[in-house]
């Protein structure tokens with residue numbers, strides 16, 4: 074069985090270290106996970122005023138999430154929480170009321186920062202949001218990545234064997250989590 078994983082990168086930066094991390098995660102993931110980025114940068118700011126006539130950008134985001142078997146969030150920490158652009162995307166996907174695209178979806182969160190806390194507070198914040206959205210989160214292992222350019226190379230290779238093994242295990246565990254959730258809660262597409 075192969076699984077489609079949609080991934081959201083919380084950063085809109087052209088030099089995002091979280092994008093580099095996402096490349097490493099894809100390289101180290103089990104072969105039967107297929108990855109598609111779900112872009113968030115082109116979304117307008119969400120307002121309930123549009124709920125009656127949802128714009129194409131919001132619908133495209135919802136359809137991309139709904140077409141995925143699971144969602145991986147790779148996010149930086151902004152001011153001890155998640156970037157506004159990522160929260161905006163989650164708000165879009167969760168609405169209109171009664172059509173929450175995250176309902177029961179298997180999900181995992183991970184992030185990289187230049188500092189040693191490794192986005193721990195952003196991930197706590199994101200977990201709280203995803204709990205309300207009823208996503209089925211992988212709770213263990215957690216992964217708080219202290220990014221250095223010596224270890225995380227631009228092409229997605231990881232120049233430290235214990236970090237590489239840790240990330241490989243993280244992705245293998247995510248695959249197991251996806252399978253467990255979908256066994257109980259198959260996705261209707």
Ligand code: FNR
Nearest residue numbers: 084086088089090091149150151152153186187188
């Ligand atoms: C940051 N950064 C940051 N780092 C951190 O560890 N905790 C924090 O709360 C914040 N807050 C924060 C706010 C804003 C507005 C910016 C622009 C940056 C630093 C951040 O970790 C660093 O810029 C990373 O490179 C961001 O990840 P990307 O965008 O490179 O993936």
